[in-house]
Amino acid sequence: MSETATKSRDDAKSALIALPANAQRGALTIEYRWLNAHRADAPLAVFLHEGLGSVAMWKDWPQTLCDRLGMRGLVYSRPGYGRSTPRPRDVKLPVDFMSLQARDVLPALLDALGVSAVERQCMWLIGHSDGGSITLLYAAAFPDALAGAVVIAPHVFVEDISVASIAEAKTAYEQTDLRSKLARHHDDVDSAFYGWNDVWLSAAFRSWSIVDELGGIRCPLLAVQGHDDHYGTMAQIETIAQRVARAQLAKLDHCGHSPHRDAPQALNEAIVQFIEVHSDSMRT
Numbered sequence: 665m666s667e668t669a670t671k672s673r674d675d676a677k678s679a680l681i682a683l684p685a686n687a688q689r690g691a692l693t694i695e696y697r698w699l700n701a702h703r704a705d706a707p708l709a710v711f712l713h714e715g716l717g718s719v720a721m722w723k724d725w726p727q728t729l730c731d732r733l734g735m736r737g738l739v740y741s742r743p744g745y746g747r748s749t750p751r752p753r754d755v756k757l758p759v760d761f762m763s764l765q766a767r768d769v770l771p772a773l774l775d776a777l778g779v780s781a782v783e784r785q786c787m788w789l790i791g792h793s794d795g796g797s798i799t800l801l802y803a804a805a806f807p808d809a810l811a812g813a814v815v816i817a818p819h820v821f822v823e824d825i826s827v828a829s830i831a832e833a834k835t836a837y838e839q840t841d842l843r844s845k846l847a848r849h850h851d852d853v854d855s856a857f858y859g860w861n862d863v864w865l866s867a868a869f870r871s872w873s874i875v876d877e878l879g880g881i882r883c884p885l886l887a888v889q890g891h892d893d894h895y896g897t898m899a900q901i902e903t904i905a906q907r908v909a910r911a912q913l914a915k916l917d918h919c920g921h922s923p924h925r926d927a928p929q930a931l932n933e934a935i936v937q938f939i940e941v942h943s944d945s946m947r948t
Contacts, residue, residue, distance in 0.1 A: 694773055695719050695747035699730050699737030707786045707811065707943070708779065711739045712770075712795030714817075714922070715860040718746030720849045725924040726790075732936050735788070740773060744859045750852035757863040759872055762794060766801035784809040788939060792816040793895065793921065794860070797874060800904070804880035812884040812942050814935050817893055817921050820903050821873040822864075829894045830864045837861070878907035884942040885911045888934060890919030890926060912938060 697719050700706065711726045713719075718741040730737040742765060744751035751757070758764070774784065788811055791799030796818030803813045819826065836842045837857055847853040863869055885908050887901035898915060905911045914934040919927040 692743050692749045694740055694743065696738060696740035696773070696777070699727050699739065701736060703734070703736050706734055706736045707788065708783055709733065709735045709737045709788045709790055711737065712789060712791035712798050713741070713745070714793035714795055716846060716856060717792070717795065718849045720746060725928060729932055729935065732932060733939060738777070743769065745850060745856050747851055750855040751859045753855065757859050759863065759868050761863060762797045763801050766798045767805050770798070770802055771806070781809070786811050788812050788814065790814045790935070791818065792924065794819065800881065801874060801877060803883055803885065804877040807880060807882045810883045812939065814886045814888065814938070816888045816923055816931070817890065817896060818887065818900060818904070819896060820875050820878065820900055822870050823896055823899070825897060826895050827865065830861060834861050834865070875903060875907065878904060881908045883910065884938070886914060886935065886938040887911055888914045888916065888923055888931060890916045890921065890923050892919055893921045895921045
């Protein structure tokens with residue numbers, strides 16, 4: 665697999681790469697951005713966005729965190745989001761779409777960007793919401809290709825509160841200015857929204873669970889949840905703690921589903937402390 669964008673690895677601006685063709689979709693184009701690319705010897709942090717996120721919707725939080733940690737960063741938009749290849753209108757996301765992202769798309773993107781096996785062993789994944797679930801699945805599938813992971817408001821099974829809030833989001837999308845706000849960040853906003861909304865509200869998805877996969881995670885793992893999250897309860901991260909030997913939990917007060925927006929200082933302190941402790945332990 666080769667990178668087809670004209671941007672170099674050291675360019676911190678948005679660019680596009682082509683992933684290999686597959687039988688269903690053909691070539692996929694992925695929007696990405698490097699952060700602190702000049703720190704060539706620094707560990708890499710890869711950020712995985714939420715169900716309606718993109719490179720742009722992270723705003724400056726990944727940069728702020730990478731600066732605190734002295735790390736390089738990589739942010740990207742999954743297929744169907746941001747400036748990446750939209751989901752075809754007649755294609756529904758499969759129930760296992762997060763597994764496909766973890767096992768196929770993310771490794772292919774790392775290959776395309778030349779992230780070596782040695783770099784992956786020192787790499788941290790930081791995922792929010794659906795991106796947190798994808799992070800967990802990657803950590804389970806590639807236990808030797810990761811230094812550690814941080815999952816923020818992840819989903820490991822489907823709760824009624826999640827389905828209810830996602831149904832409310834559909835009403836807001838169709839009856840308020842939510843669609844116009846999201847359209848600023850996605851080339852095909854309907855592809856982004858309905859790809860996520862339709863699969864989460866489908867009857868087949870109610871039985872979705874990745875609890876059994878959690879036992880395969882061997883790396884240090886920080887799981888973060890806000891007490892006021894309307895998309896999931898503490899049962900999500902408490903289940904992670906029961907299944908992952910090296911998991912640590914952070915429960916944030918006055919915080920909803922997006923801790924990097926609702927409680928960035930508390931979130932950053934928890935992440936920095938966790939990563940620094942485990943980075944020090946790996947050096948000793």
